Amino acid sequence: MGTSAETMPDRRTLESAIVSASRAPSLHNSQPWKWLLGSDELSLFSDNDRILPATDAYGRQMVLSCGAALHHLQIALAAHRWASVIERIPHPPGRQCLATIRFHPADEASDSELRLAAAIRLRRTERLPMTAPANPQQTLADLRDLTERSGVHLSRIGEHGRPALDDMSRRIMGLRRGDQAYQAELRWWTGQAVYPGGIPPDALPTARQSVAADREFPAGSATSDTTADQDRAAIFLLSTDTDSRLDWLRCGEALSAVLLTCTDRGLATCPVTHLTELNAFRTFLGDLTDGIGVPQVLVRVGFRTHPEAATATSRRPLSEILFREHPVDPLADTQ
Ligand SMILES: Cc1cc2nc3c(=O)[nH]c(=O)nc-3n(C[C@H](O)[C@H](O)[C@H](O)COP(=O)(O)O)c2cc1C
Incomplete structure (x- = not known):
């Protein structure tokens, strides 16, 4: 000792x-x-x-x-x-x-x-449309090696699954629009009064550039030359064998490994979780991938379409x- x-x-x-x-x-x-x-x-x-x-x-x-x-x-x-x-x-x-x-x-x-x-x-969370990573399958294979070390599975939602994913996202956001408590939390954490926490307007896209696969936030001021329908980000899903607090903790560690590795490779990332918040939709999400286990968090990965990274x-x-x-x-x- x-x-x-x-x-x-x-x-x-x-x-x-x-x-x-x-x-x-x-x-x-x-x-x-x-x-x-x-x-x-x-x-x-x-x-x-x-x-x-x-x-x-x-x-x-x-x-x-x-x-x-x-x-x-x-x-x-x-x-x-x-x-x-x-x-x-x-x-x-x-x-x-x-x-x-x-x-x-x-x-x-x-x-x-x-x-x-x-x-x-x-690293920053990038919510604007992105261009596709050069080789999504290779990126998937590299990142999968990392996450499996934490016992967390990584799969990709391919182009064929994208329309169903966007549709599911719209349905969930439709449900959430009527959820007063959810909306109050969203307003609180995206209001400017919660410093030093919350999401500032310059980290949130304008309405024209909000990507369907991401959570619906109040419109912000982040812009690039692209529109939402030009988004070509690869979408990865992290899932775990079971749904315990230990799985969640390990999945958070794997999420960090994925985000930092992508950042090191010059790729932008955005964790996406409104699709895994409601149990009914989690099952459906698992069906969209070749993945196994319980869906925990999606990550959009691609190249930024504007020169400057957002301020921290x-x-x-x-x-x-x-x-x-x-x-x-x-x-x-x-x-
Ligand atoms: C568990 C978890 C869930 C998140 N869900 C979303 C999400 O659904 N949509 C989104 O745009 N960002 C999401 N984020 C990103 C956070 O909003 C972001 O990390 C936070 O605002 C801090 O900003 P930064 O990542 O740029 O440092 C999530 C992050 C975590 C760890």
Whole structure:
């Protein structure tokens, strides 16, 4: 057993990794995570005050979002030459602790870890129409290798399935238009008053450029030269064998791996989940792919049709998401 100096990154490294972890995507940028730092481990909790009950009745997307943050953390620490040993869902069901993480020094960071770490600050959710990735089948094969490591399956909704998908999306959004509680959550998280969270208008497309396969948001100000019917993004589906909190957490980690890998390859991405929120439609979605298991989240992948990436959406400050078992001595050496 090493000393705590050998088993814990120093305070600055940990704080910087948690700031990187908060760059993870989350449902409506709700950032539903909290970190608790102990003397020899870090724990990840869901922040249940930030659940969206009308949109995400079971907290599935809350846990998916936390899984994405957990993967971001591992990558950020790996780039600092720290390996993470993770126990997922460590407590009996009902508790909010999703993972405990212990650390040991690694000899070096791999090239792919360094590239994914660099992708963390470049990744954005792209909701405008996209052009097709160069070779969608090869992209699928590469990404599938990654997700299978987390026990998560990846399949593609091919061109033949696209009209049915768009039709299903329109039907769901039609149902959601009459759902007052869902609409109130959407307005809240896309209003400008929720800083530092939520989705700003410049991350949302104008009505003319809203893509049928994506969720219907209030019209924003993001534009490119394309129209929605020119969208040629490849659409991938992440699914799991069962539908437990552990599956959701692992699926969030796989989602993060997919998004960062695509970003590193110069591809734009958009997670899409309104199609997996209502159980009746989830079954139908599984039928549209050659995939197996329970559909969790779709991802649109393609090339941006405008030169500039959107500005980064805001994140909560460290003081709101990191808590310590032992308060910090302000006079202590921060290394
Ligand atoms: C579980 C989950 C569900 C999401 N669902 C959608 C969605 O249905 N449509 C969409 O455009 N973005 C979706 N997003 C993306 C978030 O809105 C986005 O991550 C958040 O606004 C932060 O912006 P950023 O990804 O650009 O940093 C989802 C993200 C996660 C993790």
